[in-house]
Amino acid sequence: MPRRHNDFVGVFDSGAGGLSVLARLVEELPREDFVYYGDSAHAPYGEKPREWIVRRCRDIVDHLVGEGAKAIVIACNTATSAAASELRAEYAHVPIIGVEPALKPATLAKGVNRILVMATPITLRLDKYQQLASRWGTGHEVVDAPCPGLAARIERGNLDSPDVIELLDNLVGEHWGKVDAAVLGCTHYPFVSSQIREVLGDVPLFDGAAGTARQLHRKLAERGLLTRSAEPGSIDLRSSDADANTIALYRDLLAKGVPLPVRHDLSFSR
Ligand code: DGL
Numbered sequence: 001m002p003r004r005h006n007d008f009v010g011v012f013d014s015g016a017g018g019l020s021v022l023a024r025l026v027e028e029l030p031r032e033d034f035v036y037y038g039d040s041a042h043a044p045y046g047e048k049p050r051e052w053i054v055r056r057c058r059d060i061v062d063h064l065v066g067e068g069a070k071a072i073v074i075a076c077n078t079a080t081s082a083a084a085s086e087l088r089a090e091y092a093h094v095p096i097i098g099v100e101p102a103l104k105p106a107t108l109a110k111g112v113n114r115i116l117v118m119a120t121p122i123t124l125r126l127d128k129y130q131q132l133a134s135r136w137g138t139g140h141e142v143v144d145a146p147c148p149g150l151a152a153r154i155e156r157g158n159l160d161s162p163d164v165i166e167l168l169d170n171l172v173g174e175h176w177g178k179v180d181a182a183v184l185g186c187t188h189y190p191f192v193s194s195q196i197r198e199v200l201g202d203v204p205l206f207d208g209a210a211g212t213a214r215q216l217h218r219k220l221a222e223r224g225l226l227t228r229s230a231e232p233g234s235i236d237l238r239s240s241d242a243d244a245n246t247i248a249l250y251r252d253l254l255a256k257g258v259p260l261p262v263r264h265d266l267s268f269s270r
Pocket residue numbers: 013014015017018043044045046047075076077078079120123151152185186187188
């Protein structure tokens with residue numbers, strides 16, 4: 001089904017991670033059309049300089065808005081921390097919704113005191129997270145766990161391989177049995193939730209996808225931008241990396257994240 005012009009939501013991430021957010025967006029707004037752009041040719045973002053990330057995000061948003069996106073979802077914690085404020089200033093006429101580590105819901109959960117926040121090194125360093133942590137983290141014990149290499153490993157797929165557990169064990173294994181909850185502050189990480197539980201113990205995991213989906217819904221409603229279509233929407237998946245394995249990975253991860261309603265038409269284009 002072709003997209004309805006000027007009636008689609010543009011969603012992007014450094015690669016495949018944002019598909020975990022797209023899954024929740026589709027669940028929340030099943031009649032909207034979505035165009036997803038994964039920048040896998042340039043992933044990971046989380047170990048790159050902030051200025052580089054801002055430039056790259058600007059190019060992607062420029063492209064999506066140029067094609068007629070009515071709203072943008074930055075389905076990446078790293079890109080949100082690095083670039084959301086600049087992008088919002090530059091594209092004031094388009095609602096831009098970001099994703100942030102779900103520290104707030106974790107602190108509000110019953111019986112949770114010690115919270116591990118897993119994210120890319122740059123997300124944890126930037127002001128946006130520091131502000132979030134001082135707003136919601138006080139009164140709880142918040143332990144930051146930068147996870148260099150984890151998003152890049154998830155981009156390579158084959159997530160059942162034992163090396164994923166080994167990597168997680170090196171990154172966060174020391175916290176086994178010592179935390180009450182973990183925040184998955186990178187949109188790639190929900191795809192290895194069960195492996196994270198294996199390494200940390202059976203603790204609740206929090207991510208920002210559902211909050212982002214509700215926020216998109218609110219913003220579209222406020223601005224009168226919700227689709228009037230009564231038909232099921234479509235998903236158009238794109239990537240900067242044309243490799244057939246990348247395309248297969250996107251399809252596979254999206255199908256895992258959403259019990260994908262058959263009514264969503266998947267087209268793949270670069
Ligand atoms: N998925 C991204 C995030 O939420 C970034 C991963 C990366 O490119 O380093 O932070």
